Amino acid sequence: MTKNHTISCLIVDDEAIAREIIATHLSKINNIHIVASCSNAIEAFNHVSNQNIDLVFLDINMPQISGISFAKSINSNIKVIFTTAYRDYAVEGFELKAVDYLLKPISFERLQKAIHTYFEIYGEKEQPLNPLNDNSDFIFVRSDRKMIKIDFEDIIYIESYSDYLKIHLKNTTIITRETITSIEAKLPKPLFIRIHRSYIIAISAIKSFTNEHITIQDNTIPISRTYKKEVLHFLEKF
Numbered sequence: 552m553t554k555n556h557t558i559s560c561l562i563v564d565d566e567a568i569a570r571e572i573i574a575t576h577l578s579k580i581n582n583i584h585i586v587a588s589c590s591n592a593i594e595a596f597n598h599v600s601n602q603n604i605d606l607v608f609l610d611i612n613m614p615q616i617s618g619i620s621f622a623k624s625i626n627s628n629i630k631v632i633f634t635t636a637y638r639d640y641a642v643e644g645f646e647l648k649a650v651d652y653l654l655k656p657i658s659f660e661r662l663q664k665a666i667h668t669y670f671e672i673y674g675e676k677e678q679p680l681n682p683l684n685d686n687s688d689f690i691f692v693r694s695d696r697k698m699i700k701i702d703f704e705d706i707i708y709i710e711s712y713s714d715y716l717k718i719h720l721k722n723t724t725i726i727t728r729e730t731i732t733s734i735e736a737k738l739p740k741p742l743f744i745r746i747h748r749s750y751i752i753a754i755s756a757i758k759s760f761t762n763e764h765i766t767i768q769d770n771t772i773p774i775s776r777t778y779k780k781e782v783l784h785f786l787e788k789f
Contacts (some may be wrong), residue, residue, distance in 0.1 A: 563720040564610035568698040611635040711749040714785035747775040
């Protein structure tokens with residue numbers, strides 16, 4: 552593979568939003584070309600049979616033909632990155648020598664790491680992977696068995712409850728099984744700040760603050776010792 556080789560990718564997932572998220576992430580990475588986005592394995596077979604595909608982003612739990620069955624049936628020169636909402640398939644996925652195994656919802660950072668892994672194994676290590684400018688003003692999170700788009704401007708604060716989060720928006724609250732650390736990595740730092748191991752707040756939503764807490768709407772949220780110095784230093788600049 553030469554340095555300037557473009558990687559031809561196929562996205563296969565029965566969820567339209569899941570395909571859209573992966574396509575959006577891939578559009579930010581140089582030398583990646585999406586040949587097609589398929590809703591099922593049968594459609595994907597036509598592309599791998601008639602076109603040169605290097606890499607497939609493949610959902611596992613699909614109707615009719617599963618991602619596992621599809622991966623077993625294609626040419627071994629075509630590499631696979633599995634995408635799924637279920638951890639249960641991880642062992643079987645890696646037994647098929649998958650490049651990586653991504654759990655939904657998939658962040659840009661995690662997908663980019665998978666692409667780096669692909670180049671490390673099958674491409675030249677100096678292969679450039681420069682992300683394009685990321686002007687996204689939203690994220691997707693999984694809630695109630697679907698991917699929900701959340702605009703940054705609608706977020707007031709995020710609250711962690713052990714194994715799930717409450718994302719408090721202007722007009723509603725979204726519950727998602729994600730860690731506060733993973734969601735923090737997806738948020739633009741100029742707009743949000745973490746003030747406690749259990750809280751991230753939107754800067755624009757702050758009504759007042761003291762050395763001990765921040766008031767957002769009718770909620771008083773504590774500033775923990777761990778984050779106090781950084782938080783107060785940031786807020787006192789305004």
